[in-house]
Amino acid sequence: MLCLLGPSGCGKTTLLRTIAGFEKPTSGQVWLGGKDVTRTPPEKRNTALVFQNYALFPHMSVFENVAFGLKVRRWPMREISSAVKEILDLVGLSGLERRWVKQMSGGQQQRVALARALVIRPSVLLLDEPLSNLDAKLRLEMRTHIKSIQRSLNITAVFVTHDQEEALTMADRIVIMHQGRVVQVGAPREVYATPNCTFVADFIGKSNCLRGIVARDADGPLFIVNGGPRVRLEGAAVAEGEAVLAVRPEELRLDDRGAASETENALPGILMHTTYLGEMAYHHVRLEGGSMLMVAEYGKQVRERAIDEEIVILWPREAGTMLRS
Ligand SMILES: Nc1ncnc2c1ncn2[C@@H]1O[C@H](COP(=O)(O)OP(=O)(O)O)[C@@H](O)[C@H]1O
Ligand SMILES: [Mg+2]
Structure with missing residues (x-):
């Protein structure tokens, strides 16, 4: 679990979109799992992106939303059903397959978005400020929830946030960004105990x-x-x-x-x-x-x-x- 942390406007979303392939870097390369994918189109990178606003299909059911990526990949219906069921169990939404997404609470929609991203078994899960539309209490719950899902699937995740507390609690490693640049990389304790510049000293804690x-x-x-x-x-x-x-x-x-x-x-x-x-x-x-x-x-x-x-x-x-x- 890598967290990209920095103030609004520092380039976190741009970097995440570059990893996913929606943004082309003018210089540098993107490597995924030991492979240079700089020129690989997004749909061949096997990454999954979860947005702040969830970007779900409001007039579709939970099942249809989660199954969407698998249908595009032309999975047989039977396998789609069991994969969707399994992932809905994991995110705590089993039994709600037939619900319309627009009838659900923010927290539930967040779980649908997570399920939709995870169901394709991405090699990297990319999350762009996924908790910022939730109220404070739910945000804390979802932190623990996302972390435990990530652990149980043993999946690599890049989590974007501007919230230092979120980064400290969720991350194995934190990348601190400022004005389009990476200024420090380290474990939470490391960047807290030994900031390398006044920006980091001030931004974290x-x-x-x-x-x-x-x-x-x-x-x-x-x-x-x-x-x-x-x-x-x-x-x-x-x-x-x-x-x-x-x-x-x-x-x-x-x-x-x-x-x-x-x-x-x-x-x-x-x-x-x-x-x-x-x-x-x-x-x-x-x-x-x-x-x-x-x-x-x-x-x-x-x-x-x-x-x-x-x-x-x-x-x-x-x-x-x-x-x-
Ligand atoms: N490496 C970069 N080079 C040039 N422009 C950048 C770079 N990173 C971000 N930007 C620009 O800065 C603005 C804010 O970036 P964004 O990724 O949305 O920041 P954040 O998600 O941290 O709020 C955008 O207009 C984006 O195009
Ligand atoms: Mg952003």
Whole structure:
């Protein structure tokens, strides 16, 4: 399960259509299962595409919609019947063969679209933002459902989404795209823990991206945030010069006892406001010099704190990722 992730307009659909063969690349090649298919027409690529709007035939029954691809391929009726039945079982629609598609809910139509794509046994299943027309609760259910179907058929899938949470939960590998280019590829944990640029650091999860300069003194490397604050870094080799230090809100803590350990930086700031989300909260702190830092607290740690008061942020030396821009 590969997820193409990026903001709207970055080229995800175009790339998916290029894989399916509906779009011709001006340069580069498309390889499927070890074969160069750049010049192979779409109907010979054995890919199946599921669209955001499902693109079903509203006046046909569920059966006719799902059987369509097999009829085009001139399968015998008997085999069509058993293949359709099998796939409807799999997507949880058995017994609804005779229903009209236009009488079904969004979630059911989504399952019909999935069944129609899967019934031809494609070598790659291509899904273009398939969940974005469903309400939030159903979207979560369908994530798990699609993932388990994909696992049980052991099929390769390329899943397009602009939703980072969807990508993190569904993907084995994520391809992050920005302005028509692939900017990073990796497992969910990898791209979250080690973003390779500020775009990725910001797009996946929340990051504090601080601009400043990497310098070195007698005690080792440090990062001087624009405006003055200093962050002592882990002794590892860090190239000197201008950089961005990206740190996750959950890597930081607020100091309540006034006791930074030897391996922590203590940065004074002013608490500007708190975003309270129930199970967690984000505290927005202004550092000396004007940079803002978000600090996350979870569960029982979440406390109401006085606004406009001085506060100290604890920053472990090993926290954060150094980025070149
Ligand atoms: N590699 C590319 N080269 C040139 N134009 C592109 C490329 N990728 C996307 N586009 C153009 O950018 C626009 C948005 O692309 P689209 O694939 O619809 O983005 P997304 O699905 O991520 O929202 C389209 O007009 C498309 O033609
Ligand atoms: Mg798109």
